[in-house]
Amino acid sequence: MASEITYAEVKFRNESPAPVVKVPPETKKPEHHPQKYPLWxxxxxxxxxxxxxxxxxxxxxxxxxxxxxxxxxxxxxxxxxxxxxxxxxxxxxxxxxxxxxxxxxxxxxxxxxxxxKGWRRFQRSCYFLSTDKMSWAESEQNCTGMGSQLVVINSKAEQDFLFNLAKETVTNVYETKYYIGLSAHKNGQWQWVDQTPYEKTATFWKPGEPNLLFAEKCAAIHVKGNMDPNTFSNWNNVLCFTNCYRICERAVELL
Structure with a gap:
């Protein structure tokens, strides 16, 4: 009789378990991206x-x-x-x-x-001389619509500049008038459109002007083609409904 072979599972109690190695978590390095600039x-x-x-x-x-x-x-x-x-x-x-x-x-x-474009600069102001005629009130409204005002003349240098500028546009001997921002609508007292105080010593009226103040209550620069180039006192008061050219003024844009 053949001998029986018995298999037995043998466990050793003193067997040491495989050591567990703890690996520290990987530290995530911050990503560095190259600096990007706009293409323009x-x-x-x-x-x-x-x-x-x-x-x-x-x-x-x-x-x-x-x-x-x-x-x-x-x-x-x-x-x-x-x-x-x-x-x-x-x-x-x-x-x-x-x-x-x-x-x-x-x-x-x-x-x-x-x-x-189309305006002329002097010091820190821009000036526009119209090529069409209007009454004084219409002229004031037109300048306002362009972001400006009828010109306020504050110095002899400015008066001289405007006189010479107006002379450039006069090609004949006939008189040409340009409204400025001066009127006497209130009690016959002259007043600038921007409320600048009216100083008689700083005005440039023609000899004998202003006259007929009861009717002629608006001021204009008066230019003739044959006028003496050294005659800078050329303001004249006129009827306010007279159609004249106009000079608008605005401050320069500073950039």
């Missing part, structure tokens, strides 16, 4: 450098006097130069093109002074 930034920098070069040319060769030439900038250039979209919108409301001239002191550039 190099173009903007190039444009600004170009405008600075133009400014240097103006300062070196254009001079800083009030009769120096204007530079014509598209509105988007003015907006980039200023860095303010708000001022860009302000310029856009009244004109599509502006003439700008560098404003600088003896040692540095301070910015730009801008006037709408």
């Amino acid at each position: 930034l190099p173009w903007l920098i190039s444009l600004l450098l170009f405008l600075v070069c133009i400014a240097l040319v103006v300062i070196l060769f254009g001079g800083n006097d009030d009769n120096s030439s204007f530079l014509l900038f598209p509105l988007f250039s003015v907006a980039l130069l200023d860095g303010s979209y708000g001022q860009y919108k302000t310029l856009l409301q009244n004109s599509t093109e502006w003439y700008c001239v560098a404003s600088s002191s003896a040692d540095k550039m301070e910015g730009w002074m801008c006037c709408p």
Whole structure:
């Protein structure tokens, strides 16, 4: 009889379990991304450098006097130069093109002074001489509609500038009148449209003017083609419903 073979499962109690190795959790390193710049930034920098070069040319060769030439900038250039979209919108409301001239002191550039196309600059004001005629009240309303006012003349230098500017438009010997912002509607007392005090010593009336004040209560610059170029006292009072040209004034835009 064949002997039976018995298998037995033997367990050793003193067997040590496999050691468990604890691996510290992997520390996640922060990701570093390269700095990204807008694609248009190099173009903007190039444009600004170009405008600075133009400014240097103006300062070196254009001079800083009030009769120096204007530079014509598209509105988007003015907006980039200023860095303010708000001022860009302000310029856009009244004109599509502006003439700008560098404003600088003896040692540095301070910015730009801008006037709408078709206006002329003197010091820190822009002036518009109309090519059509209206009454004084209509002239005042028209200037207001353009964001300006009938001109207020504060100095002899301004009077001289306007006289010469008006003379440029006169091509014949006939008289030409341009309304200014001075009237005597209230009790026959002269008053500027912006409430600037009326100083008789700082006026430029023609000899014998103003006269007939009971009827002629609006002031105008009176120019003739054959007038003595040295005659700067040329204000005349006229009937306010007379159709005359007009001079509008507004402050320059500073950028």
